[in-house]
C-alpha cells in the first residue's frame with residue numbers, strides 16, 4: 644500500500660544492519676505500525692510481534708496480518724451462503740471474496756459522500772471514487788458487518804475481510820498519494836470496476852498482539868527484545884491524509900467537513916509531528932520501556948534534530964547511528980508532483 648513512510652522497500656536493508664550489529668532477540672515491538680509491513684516482515688522471521696498505531700485502519704491490517712495465525716475456513720458462513728465455485732480446490736477466502744465480488748450493489752456512506760453523482764449539490768462534487776466503485780465499497784463493507792452481527796464469521800475472519808477491503812480500495816481511489824484531496828480528472832485506475840483482492844495470511848505460531856492506541860501509553864505493559872520506532876518525521880498528521888481509509892474501516896457514519904469530506908481527528912494527533920513534543924515522547928519511551936535494543940528509524944529531513952536525538956538516547960545506553968542513502972519521491976501537501984531526491988535514512992541503535 645502507498646503510505647507515507649512505508650518501510651517495505653527498506654526492510655531487507657534494515658535486517659542486514661541488525662545482523663551486522665548483532666541485534667538478535669525473540670520479540671519485536673513495532674511501535675508505529677502504519678501498513679504493518681515491518682511487523683509482517685519480522686513475524687515471517689519468527690519473532691513474537693507486538694504492534695500498535697493510532698489509526699484504526701492500521702489496526703485492521705495488524706489484526707489480519709500480525710495477530711491472526713490461522714488460515715480462515717469460513718466454516719459457518721460457507722454452510723449458509725451459496726457460492727459459485729470455479730474450482731474444487733479454491734480456498735475458502737477466495738470463495739468468500741468471489742461471493743462479495745458478485746453481490747447486487749447498494750448505496751451507503753461512501754457512495755453518498757465521496758462519489759460525484761451523489762455530491763452534485765456541493766460546490767465541488769467529490770470525485771474520490773466512481774459511482775460504481777462507491778457502491779461496491781459500500782456493498783462489501785455492509786455485508787462484512789452484517790456477517791459479523793449475525794455471528795457467521797469469527798473475529799479473525801472479520802478482520803481478514805476488512806483488511807482485504809482496505810488493501811484493495813487504494814488501487815481504485817482517484818487520488819495522487821493521500822486522501823486529503825481528490826483529483827479533478829479521473830485517473831485511469833479509478834474508473835476501472837473494483838474487484839476485491841485477497842490478502843496473504845501469515846502464520847508463525849507465536850502469540851502476537853496488536854493495539855489501536857497511542858503506543859506511548861503501552862510502554863509499561865510490553866516487554867520486547869527489539870523496540871522499533873518509526874514515528875512521523877514531519878508536521879503532517881497521518882489521520883487527515885488517510886481519512887477515507889479510516890472511515891471505510893470504522894464505517895461509523897462520521898460527521899464530515901470541507902471539500903474533502905474530512906472526519907474529525909482530534910484524538911489521533913501525533914506528538915511526533917512537532918519537534919519538541921516528539922523529543923519529549925522519545926525520551927519517555929527510551930527511559931521507561933522494557934527493551935534490549937531500541938531502534939529509531941528516522942531520516943535527514945526529520946523535524947527532530949540529530950544532536951537532540953543523540954543527546955536524549957545516549958543517556959540510556961550505547962548509541963550508534965547508521966546512515967544510508969535512500970531515493971525518495973518527494974510530494975507536496977496534496978501528495979502531488981513527484982521529484983526524485985536522495986535523502987539519508989537513519990537508524991539510531993540504542994543498546995540498553
Ligand SMILES: C[S@@+](CC[C@H](N)C(=O)[O-])C[C@H]1O[C@@H](n2cnc3c(N)ncnc32)[C@H](O)[C@@H]1O
Nearest residue numbers: 648649650675677678696697857858873881913
Ligand atoms: C512513518 S509511519 C510508520 C510507517 C510504517 N513503519 C510502515 O512501514 O508502514 C508513522 C505511523 O505512526 C503512527 N503514529 C504516530 N504517532 C503515534 C503514536 N503516538 N502512537 C501510535 N501510533 C502513532 C501514524 O498513525 C503512522 O501510521
